[in-house]
Amino acid sequence: MTDSASAHSALLDAFELQRHSFMQQPPSTTQQRQQQLLALKQQLLAHVTLLTEALNLDYGQRATYDSLWADIQPVLSMIDYSRKRLRRWMQPSKRHTGLLLTPAKVSVHYQAKGVVGIIVPWNFPVMLALGPLISALAAGNRVMLKLSEFTPATNQVLGQLLQRAFSAEQVTVVEGDVTIAQAFAALPFDHLLFTGATSVGKQVMAAAAANLTPVTLELGGKSPVLIDEQLPMQLAVQRLLFGKTLNAGQICVAPDYVLCPTARLADFIAQYQQQFVQHYPDFANNADVSFIVSERHRQRLWALLDDALALGAQCVSACPISPQQLDSRAWPTQLLTNVTDDMQVMQQEIFGPLLPIVTYDDIEQALAYIKQRPRPLALYLMSEQPALQQRVMQHTHAGALVINETLMHVAVDDAPFGGTGASGMGHYHGIEGFKEFSHAKTVFKRGRLSPTQWIKPPYGGRLQTWLKRWILR
Incomplete structure (x- = not known):
């Protein structure tokens, strides 16, 4: 087997491992998700020096405060914010049925989508890997991260950090050139996030469309x-x-x-x-x-x-x-x-x-x-x-x-x-990120009494006449 074929096979194996794990395991609880985010924070704090040194190596020179201020601090803040509010985000929301559907109860439950793919650019390889990861984990998903081939030293530290915080069934790091990136985008993810150039974003969206995979695109523009x-x-x-x-x-x-x-x-x-x-x-x-x-x-x-x-x-x-x-x-x-x-x-x-x-x-x-x-x-x-x-x-x-x-x-x-239009679609950060990586599932619940017994054939009679007038009022 060639190196390329071996890399593609490993990519597919990693995806199948996460998908199988998601299907077999019960949905994660609020406490489990909070613990995952805490583990991420602890490992990030333990790797701050290694990350700033790796970023400096990848860039030739990367100002330490650029790395601390723009790559690491926002992730720590996002973790704290999400952990504090996660229980409230996960609560089902009650909805109104309206007169014709009474009596019934309707609620919306935010359910994890499954396996999420995140394609990370080179310009902020820590924040743009771990930021979306926080939202995806808060929503209860398994995550695969495709890191940029232009930041190899940072990738090594990120891989070590994430391996210590999570099992491969929960979070997996993928590296490789453009052919691996293309294969990654073509996987049948339950959601795919890409950050990068608009021209590449179009290719990612086209690859995702073959699987009807929903996408979040953060593209930039002028x-x-x-x-x-x-x-x-x-x-x-x-x-x-x-x-x-x-x-x-x-x-x-x-x-x-x-x-x-x-x-x-x-x-x-x-x-x-x-x-x-x-x-x-x-x-x-x-x-x-x-x-x-x-x-x-x-x-x-x-x-x-x-x-x-x-x-x-x-x-x-x-x-x-x-x-x-x-x-x-x-x-x-x-x-x-x-x-x-x-x-x-x-x-x-x-x-x-x-x-x-x-x-x-x-x-x-x-x-x-x-x-x-x-x-x-x-x-x-x-x-x-x-x-x-x-x-x-x-x-x-x-x-x-x-x-x-x-x-x-x-x-x-x-x-x-x-973004919007040429600058992208979809959102993350905060509750919007939680919802972006969740499926909003409507749950309609009826008891023994149902009005459908009066609005089905054969049509006619006073009740049907009244319903027609009420509908066309």
């Missing part, structure tokens, strides 16, 4: 930042810069481009450069800088930059560097002006330290620009005008609207996270 004419530029840049520089901008909800009033463009660039240097002095030798994850990804960003420059864009670096500095994987933000729609940087999700700036002369022009494009995973509005805030909320579509901040909505445990 999340804009709209700066109004009044908000102090120092504040707007302060909030934006954090979202663009964390993990070198390699985030699905990172600010992808800026809509800036034409008259404020010079102020925006000056503020960005000033604040960037304050946060990252001696950029080339700064341990707080996270690298572009790989040479392949750096070359992709170079191609986007070259294409934009060839088509007339102007590039200003956030801090003084030599052209040779861009040959490394540590890039300061490259601010791009004079961008046009025919540039690849305005068509593809950037996922890195390039920041196009689109100028506008009135707010109507800016809103039209947003609405004419695919719906993003996040829309960032920098404005203190209540009327504009309300208008953007009502007249634009995005996975989330974030006002005077970037990224931080992802860390909210008590709100759903997900």
Whole structure:
């Protein structure tokens, strides 16, 4: 048997083990699920140092606080939040029957779907593996995790962590290249979650469709930042810069481009450069800088930059560097002006330290620009005008609207996270995650008395006449 055939066989065996275990074992109780989440928390805390070291190794350099703040802390918070509320989430909810169905009792029970597949990207390999895992376990499922082939050191630690917390019947880690990923997506899961590029998300959804597997897709897209004419530029840049520089901008909800009033463009660039240097002095030798994850990804960003420059864009670096500095994987933000729609940087999700700036002369022009494009995973509005805030909320579509901040909505445990349209479908986090990985089963219960004895053939008589009039009233 070839290595490829052996890997595919092992993949199928792991799936069958979990499916058989789910079918044979009784549904897990609230206490059992809480214990699973506690075991995950304990192992995560025990592996924090190993995880930060592994992330640093996989990236070439990954700022420790980027890993702690964005990859590990959100998982710990989500575990605590879910454990505390799980008993209430699992309670059946009573529903109303209506007059014609009385007497009867109707309730909705949230039942585990079965075996859940989670396809994990490389940009936050801890949070985007364990975050969905928490929701799936809270719902009572078995889980298979396909980890990214671009984070091998982190995968090794995650595998060790999960093996110590769970049996293979409960949680299984899968590694491998694109062929394994394709085989993974084609398994007949009871639910499949994918985080990654929109183009790959379409392929995952097509593979899942063959099995009628429901999917949750977290895809990203081009999340804009709209700066109004009044908000102090120092504040707007302060909030934006954090979202663009964390993990070198390699985030699905990172600010992808800026809509800036034409008259404020010079102020925006000056503020960005000033604040960037304050946060990252001696950029080339700064341990707080996270690298572009790989040479392949750096070359992709170079191609986007070259294409934009060839088509007339102007590039200003956030801090003084030599052209040779861009040959490394540590890039300061490259601010791009004079961008046009025919540039690849305005068509593809950037996922890195390039920041196009689109100028506008009135707010109507800016809103039209947003609405004419695919719906993003996040829309960032920098404005203190209540009327504009309300208008953007009502007249634009995005996975989330974030006002005077970037990224931080992802860390909210008590709100759903997900996209819409080109940026994805479905949600997780909090009760929405619990419901996403559960089947809402309606239970209709009748006693000995039933009105159906009066509404079946042969039709006729006063009761039937009254029912007809009541229905058509």
